[in-house]
Amino acid sequence: MALLLLWLAGTVGIYTGKKFLERNEDIITKSASYQQQSITKNVALHQDNMGLLLYYLKFNFVNETPKLAALNIGMRDLNPSIQGVTIRNLEEQKHNSDFYNPANAAAGNFDFSFVLVFLFPLVIIAFCYNLISEDQEKGTWKLLSVQSGNLRRLIDAKIMIRVLAVSVIYLILLLTAVVWVGIPLDSHLFIFTGIGWLYLVFWFALCRWIISFQGSSAQNALSLVVCWVAMNFIIPMSANLIFQKIYPVKEGLEAQIAQREGYHNKWDEAKAPTMQKFYEAYPQFSKYKVDENVSSSYVWYYAMQHAGDMEAAVAAKVYDQQLKYRNDAATYLGYILPNIQTQLMGSKEAKTGMENYLAYGEALQKFHESQRLFFYPFIFSEQQAGMVDWSKQTVKVFNDSRKSDLFQLLLPYLFFITLLLILSNQKFKKLC
Amino acid sequence: MLKTVNLHKKYNEYTALKSLNLEVGKGEIFALLGQNGAGKSTTINILLGLLKATSGDAYINGISVTEHPQEIKQHLAYIPETVLLYPNLTGIENLDFFSKIAGFNYTKKELSELLLRTGLQEIAHEKDLGGYSKGMRQKVGIAIALAKDAKVLLLDEPTSGLDPIATADFTEIVRQLGQQGRTVLMATHDIFNAVSVATNIGIMKQGELVQHLPSKSFTAEEVQELYLKTI
Numbered sequence: 001m002a003l004l005l006l007w008l009a010g011t012v013g014i015y016t017g018k019k020f021l022e023r024n025e026d027i028i029t030k031s032a033s034y035q036q037q038s039i040t041k042n043v044a045l046h047q048d049n050m051g052l053l054l055y056y057l058k059f060n061f062v063n064e065t066p067k068l069a070a071l072n073i074g075m076r077d078l079n080p081s082i083q084g085v086t087i088r089n090l091e092e093q094k095h096n097s098d099f100y101n102p103a104n105a106a107a108g109n110f111d112f113s114f115v116l117v118f119l120f121p122l123v124i125i126a127f128c129y130n131l132i133s134e135d136q137e138k139g140t141w142k143l144l145s146v147q148s149g150n151l152r153r154l155i156d157a158k159i160m161i162r163v164l165a166v167s168v169i170y171l172i173l174l175l176t177a178v179v180w181v182g183i184p185l186d187s188h189l190f191i192f193t194g195i196g197w198l199y200l201v202f203w204f205a206l207c208r209w210i211i212s213f214q215g216s217s218a219q220n221a222l223s224l225v226v227c228w229v230a231m232n233f234i235i236p237m238s239a240n241l242i243f244q245k246i247y248p249v250k251e252g253l254e255a256q257i258a259q260r261e262g263y264h265n266k267w268d269e270a271k272a273p274t275m276q277k278f279y280e281a282y283p284q285f286s287k288y289k290v291d292e293n294v295s296s297s298y299v300w301y302y303a304m305q306h307a308g309d310m311e312a313a314v315a316a317k318v319y320d321q322q323l324k325y326r327n328d329a330a331t332y333l334g335y336i337l338p339n340i341q342t343q344l345m346g347s348k349e350a351k352t353g354m355e356n357y358l359a360y361g362e363a364l365q366k367f368h369e370s371q372r373l374f375f376y377p378f379i380f381s382e383q384q385a386g387m388v389d390w391s392k393q394t395v396k397v398f399n400d401s402r403k404s405d406l407f408q409l410l411l412p413y414l415f416f417i418t419l420l421l422i423l424s425n426q427k428f429k430k431l432c
Numbered sequence: 433m434l435k436t437v438n439l440h441k442k443y444n445e446y447t448a449l450k451s452l453n454l455e456v457g458k459g460e461i462f463a464l465l466g467q468n469g470a471g472k473s474t475t476i477n478i479l480l481g482l483l484k485a486t487s488g489d490a491y492i493n494g495i496s497v498t499e500h501p502q503e504i505k506q507h508l509a510y511i512p513e514t515v516l517l518y519p520n521l522t523g524i525e526n527l528d529f530f531s532k533i534a535g536f537n538y539t540k541k542e543l544s545e546l547l548l549r550t551g552l553q554e555i556a557h558e559k560d561l562g563g564y565s566k567g568m569r570q571k572v573g574i575a576i577a578l579a580k581d582a583k584v585l586l587l588d589e590p591t592s593g594l595d596p597i598a599t600a601d602f603t604e605i606v607r608q609l610g611q612q613g614r615t616v617l618m619a620t621h622d623i624f625n626a627v628s629v630a631t632n633i634g635i636m637k638q639g640e641l642v643q644h645l646p647s648k649s650f651t652a653e654e655v656q657e658l659y660l661k662t663i
Contacts, residue, residue, distance in 0.1 A: 140516050140518065142482060142510070142512060143512070143516070143530065143573075143576070144530075145481075145482060145505075146482075146505055146508060146509070147530050147533050147534040147576070147580065148533045148534065149502055149505050149534075150502065151502075154533055
């Protein structure tokens with residue numbers, strides 16, 4: 001019954017991920033045609049005014065979402081997998097995106113990783129908490145002890161049967177996901193599968209250690225549930241509070257304010273200092289001069305937009321840095337908490353974690369810059385829109401190709417599994 | 433075959449066994465008599481490796497119980513006062529399971545024959561143990577001990593609660609085991625049964641072996657009188 005429920009929960013988790021992926025893919029697919037339609041419509045409207053045309057045009061930049069993300073939605077529900085940016089200031093646009101219902105985000109998604117991290121251990125606890133104590137409480141332990149010359153082997157055989165049963169369900173679910181979602185059989189899937197399975201083995205090793213104390217069924221169950229609650233809620237939540245205190249990310253707001261003030265204040269200031277900074281950043285555009293007395297100029301306008309980003313640059317960098325520090329701190333926490341490790345490494349393989357988000361942000365900045373550099377000459381030399389080959393302005397995709405370090409991935413699991421096996425073996429020596 | 437040397441067991445201030453010296457040879461059946469708390473079950477539990485002696489040692493086939501608690505289990509079979517088995521398994525399944533963990537892989541026919549030897553009717557073999565009477569469960573317990581083919585049998589009040597016919601059947605099986613060369617140490621309250629089956633009788637009081645009698649030299653009534661005087 002427990003295995004059936006686990007299979008059902010896992011299937012629902014895969015379905016949740018599949019729906020998320022489909023919605024994501026649908027948005028990305030439609031965005032290509034919407035971008036094309038927007039370009040066609042705006043080019044027709046602002047044929048003679050490239051400055052105004054580029055004020056409106058948004059260019060989509062996709063953070064490639066692997067199929068594996070169906071098993072670990074991670075932060076992708078909060079951080080969009082596609083962002084449309086104009087060539088105006090970036091900082092405001094970066095954080096001005098749609099995201100899904102925050103209430104849903106707070107609770108997290110009921111995806112496969114949720115089932116793996118939270119529900120599988122509960123079933124493992126239910127399977128193992130009374131492996132010794134049940135026989136002791138029913139009175140069969142004495143006879144078992146006398147009959148068996150090696151009780152540890154008998155207990156291990158019982159555990160192995162449970163490991164096998166849980167592993168079969170785990171693999172059936174992954175196989176279902178591969179077929180149903182179409183996840184490619186690549187190294188990411190194998191690593192995801194491997195760390196998930198090691199996480200399950202960790203829980204079996206923890207159960208083995210707890211039952212080796214030969215406490216009563218109630219004591220064992222309570223100890224294991226306390227471990228589950230502490231590992232999944234108390235420690236991560238406390239750590240999160242500490243991380244927030246140590247690495248506050250108020251710079252996100254600061255960057256936005258700095259950008260807005262940096263840009264808006266320039267309207268009331270002399271043009272020369274703004275242009276001076278712009279020419280320093282882009283000497284190639286210094287030939288496009290702006291007269292102090294002219295009321296409007298796209299060179300000046302885009303220089304002001306650029307100034308906004310320049311003034312927000314420090315805060316933006318600190319913001320990204322603080323997020324990175326938080327992620328690093330969580331990674332270190334993962335070294336001692338296999339559930340955190342499973343979530344983080346699962347997200348890493350599915351490219352749905354913080355590292356991917358930061359890498360995408362960096363790539364988005366480069367993309368934004370390349371679009372600026374491409375369009376500035378057309379705008380500043382007041383070219384006709386027809387001079388641009390708009391067919392090349394397709395949706396661009398960021399592919400996060402960073403590889404995982406297997407040593408870093410596996411070490412926490414192997415360390416804790418080995419440690420728990422050694423500790424329980426010590427206790428089992430006294431088994432009689 | 434079975435020997436205890438100055439076996440001593442203390443629970444905090446309470447002394448459960450005081451320097452017990454006992455020797456049971458091959459083919460001998462030794463019955464330990466005594467009141468509750470006299471130290472009979474403590475002796476058996478130490479021999480089984482389930483309890484650690486405070487001092488002294490016990491030997492099964494010359495192997496120290498203290499030094500090799502796991503190894504000595506290969507040479508022992510045990511029948512408790514109440515044989516507790518898995519109620520959702522049948523008699524034959526229980527026998528199969530407990531034989532397998534002892535390292536014996538019997539065919540279904542052999543398992544059935546073992547149960548028949550104990551007097552458990554064939555019709556009961558395939559029934560869940562939950563529906564068995566105490567006597568029937570004891571018979572499965574005996575079959576488990578027989579299946580292990582152990583040289584030494586430790587019986588802890590095995591006939592307690594059995595009806596007279598079941599007790600007589602059981603006594604006969606124990607007698608046969610002795611004749612086959614098995615060493616049997618049996619803790620019991622049943623003086624008549626002890627006299628009828630045992631080769632030697634010991635009376636324990638407050639952790640000490642206070643009487644050691646060859647049972648052939650005494651009638652049940654004489655042993656009973658001695659027992660009542662001793663305790």
